[in-house]
Amino acid sequence: MSLTARDLGMDLPISRRDLFDGIAVGCVLAPGRAAAEPAREAVQEAQDRAAPFTVRGDTGEALSVPHALRDGRFWEHAGPPVPTGERFDLVVVGGGRGGLSAAAEWLRRRPLASVLVLDNRDGEPSEEYGEHDSHGERRSAGRGAGPLRRGTAPDAVMCDAESFGTDTLVGLSSPGWIDRLPIAAQARRDLLTLYGDAPDWFPGLSAEGRQERLAGLTYSEFLREVCGAHPDAERFCRTMSCPEWGYDTRAFGAIDAWGTGYPGFGGLGLGRDEPSRYNSPTVRREWHGPVPVPPAPAPDERARLRPSSPVVSVRDGAGSASVGYFDGHRVRTVEAGAVILACWNAVVPYLVPALPEARRRALREAVRVPLVSATVRLRDAGAWRRLGVRRVRWTGAYWSWCEFAPPGGVRLLATPCRSELGPGEGSAAGRRELFRTPYESLERSVRDQLARLLGPVGFDPGGDIAAITVHRWGHALAPEYCRPWHPFYPDGPFPAEAARGPFGRIAIAGSDAGSCAGSASEPVARGEAAVAAAVRAVEELSR
Structure with missing residues (x-):
């Protein structure tokens, strides 16, 4: 079901702090217009009944000077x-x-x-x-540091309309969850093989040869070219790496997917005592368990x-x-x-x-990896509690991860990297797109995905959201040398x-x-x- 701007609460007056051309401007936005400097009473009234929307991180103000230096414009007007x-x-x-x-x-x-x-x-x-911990979806040893705090695997996956034509939330805690996925029958059979009794994909190769073969592939390539998985199966797995690495499995190496416990490698007979020499520095460093991050x-x-x-x-x-x-x-x-x-x-x-x-x-x-995170404060968290899950991975929507943060908040993560281009080129391309994305689009996407997820259990995106803060980081995660790139x-x-x-x-x-x-x-x-x-x-x- 497509929700209108009014359904999402986008037509409500909202107290904003927007940044235009590097200048902070406080204003109250009404549908279709920006009010002139309103009276103090009007501002207070709007703040009392509207959800504040704030953008932090790599704002236009913070980036205006670095970008002017990059483009050769700064010293033309700076003066001595x-x-x-x-x-x-x-x-x-x-x-x-x-x-x-x-x-x-x-x-x-x-x-x-x-x-x-x-x-x-x-x-x-x-x-x-890059100094934050995170969650990730994996099944054995090997944890990489990433954009969010360290946590557990998702409780559910939203097979969303962007990937499969309709939204279907599938919980991962009960047996038979693969059979409930809205994907092709062959894709379900392929996932059962990947998660269950995966064969030896490289018969005749030594352990070193198998690792070298994995080092030359992304995880998406491994699924498609080696496992012969149905496109729906690869699409279902694609955002597994997003919360931890800032890009999807089209850029995430198969050797690191093996090292962090992704499905499909059980039949290769590779030991788990030590990492491969081809694993990335983070995977190698944290092979035997999470390494405590030094306090800031x-x-x-x-x-x-x-x-x-x-x-x-x-x-x-x-x-x-x-x-x-x-x-x-x-x-x-x-x-x-x-x-x-x-x-x-x-x-x-x-x-x-x-x-x-x-x-x-x-x-x-x-080249650093871009990220966007959002924190949403709810007026009523009852809908999320009724949903019965805490952490949700999305398969193709803008925000690839969301989780409930008691007592009444929601955290979301988006990874703008154009992963099909690789971590470096994809990050640069995604960063350019991110900086062209209007704040209104970020707000609408937050409201839209929460409505799609929580609407069936009584959530009202117009009345139940108290505040939204978006953290936009065009240069977020430090780059890391990795195979196959x-x-x-x-x-x-x-x-x-x-x-x-x-x-x-x-x-x-x-x-x-x-x-x-x-x-x-x-x-x-x-x-x-x-x-x-x-x-x-x-x-x-x-x-």
């Missing part, structure tokens, strides 16, 4: 830099986990040092999705945090380094005894133009090794510089990457 007269022992570029870890490690070694942390976002220090350091009161200050230039001089940042009006510069770039690697070439071209190319190869893995040489290392008084940190460089001998899980890279950068500048 203005020195502030400030000097710090260390300036950290980036206020996420890596930046705060670098500041904390520097101050641990030098308690009396002066430290400045510059971040492009406003408010609290930015959090990096709280901002050290001895370090000064300056938000809404995107850095635009870093130059290593004769006696000190110079760091320029945009304060919203002009470029200001501070002097630094040392600089740690705990930002996206792909941004570094635009900040440090003096870097050798080989390092610039290597840094640009670190990086044939140089695990033996190297790795582009990240060419990208990192000190450059005068400048060192490169951030999770891009950590998880990318993981190898079969030194695996680094995503959750550890930013902290490990921060400690290494401080060590490099201390020699």
Whole structure:
């Protein structure tokens, strides 16, 4: 059933904080028009009876300066830099986990040092999705860090209209659930084989040969080309990897699908004592169980945090380094005894133009994976309780995962990566599409999917939603070398090794510089990457 905008509650007045051309504008939106500056009473009335919709993360405001640098437009209008007269022992570029870890490690070694942390976002220090734990759908050892907190497998799968023409919710806890899937009969038989008594797909090959064969395939290719699975069976499995990796099984390697317990590998006779040398760093690092993610350091009161200050230039001089940042009006510069770039690697070439071209190319190869998450506050959680499940994976809708978060919230996750293009190209293409997606479309998709899921048990998307917060992260998960996309893995040489290392008084940190460089001998899980890279950068500048 197709729901209209009115059915979804999109016609109700809503208190919003939208961002237009990098300027925060508070307004009340009514159907088809944006009201002019309304009276205080009207604003309060709308807020009292409407569901607030907020966008956080990579907003237009936070990205306007980095994108202008990338496009070569910034310095045309910026004007000459203005020195502030400030000097710090260390300036950290980036206020996420890596930046705060670098500041904390520097101050641990030098308690009396002066430290400045510059971040492009406003408010609290930015959090990096790559350092979060997550859920995933798997059946045995091997857990990868990902965009959401670690949890258990889904209780149900929504075989949605986007994939199979109609919405059908199927619980996974009772025997015979495969027989209830709205897919072709042959696809159900194929899934029974994959989940049950899968054969030996590679007779005659050694264990090393089988692993090498898996390393050359994505999981979707394994299902289609090796198992001969019906397209409906592959389509049913496609979003299994989304909550954990940020892309679907068209980009997720078969060797890591085996390592994390996906169906179809039972007949290969591969031992579970140790991972394959071809498994990605995260899978190898967490083979014997989840690795605790180091807690995010709280901002050290001895370090000064300056938000809404995107850095635009870093130059290593004769006696000190110079760091320029945009304060919203002009470029200001501070002097630094040392600089740690705990930002996206792909941004570094635009900040440090003096870097050798080989390092610039290597840094640009670190393409991060985009994510969108939403938090919905419900006025009445009764419908979700009546549904009888907590976690739901969707097979093809925009939001691929949703879960109930007691006492009255819902969390959703979307993975914009164009997975058919691979993790790198797909992330870049998905990020472009994400930044072109209107906020209204994000809100409508949240309301629509909750209505489709919970409507049959009495949910009203217009009256039962109290607030929606969307976190938009165009550059969310740190990239990770993996098969089949990086044939140089695990033996190297790795582009990240060419990208990192000190450059005068400048060192490169951030999770891009950590998880990318993981190898079969030194695996680094995503959750550890930013902290490990921060400690290494401080060590490099201390020699």
